[in-house]
Amino acid sequence: DAGVIQSPRHEVTEMGQEVTLRCKPISGHNSLFWYRQTMMRGLELLIYFNNNVPIDDSGMPEDRFSAKMPNASFSTLKIQPSEPRDSAVYFCASAAGSRDTQYFGPGTRLTVL
């Protein structure tokens, strides 16, 4: 299995631009998680889906962030408009179920200038 796939691996953009991060979970996994990692705050859960349905989005920092999972093999995290404080590494993880071991992707390193 290829594992969790994320794209792009690196993204540099200017403040105010829209950013879309993409994730393909491991085939057969029913749960998908989006995390953000910074030096200051560590690894934070933003949102997670179970069977393509958002279950807990309490970690989404504000309305500028949105996430979708249109099908079992694809999810997006969108930031619009982006701000410099959004600069971080964004990880996607998937699991067989919401209580099962999470497998992380390689992350997207986002820099907002």
Next chain:
Amino acid sequence: QKEVEQDPGPLSVPEGAIVSLNCTYSNSAFQYFMWYRQYSRKGPELLMYTYSSGNKEDGRFTAQVDKSSKYISLFIRDSQPSDSATYLCATKTSYDKVIFGPGTSLSVIP
């Protein structure tokens, strides 16, 4: 108070040393305890997974949980340069999301 606390390090040890990594947590409802290893510019990967108090051993790694003191430890025996990474402890209840510690950076010097 953060739910899971961890000394960020960095921790530097010579090859072959025994390494002790520690975490404390605040919520007595936590029942599942995990250690993740994260190499530079990679995603975290699950290293150890334990339920409730006690010890669990896997090769050179031993995870220890003391629920009475809300203390989690990871011991690495005969440390190798390939163990150089950031180690994140994590915990959860049976139904809630995983809470990660901030991670401890470890360097094993040849």
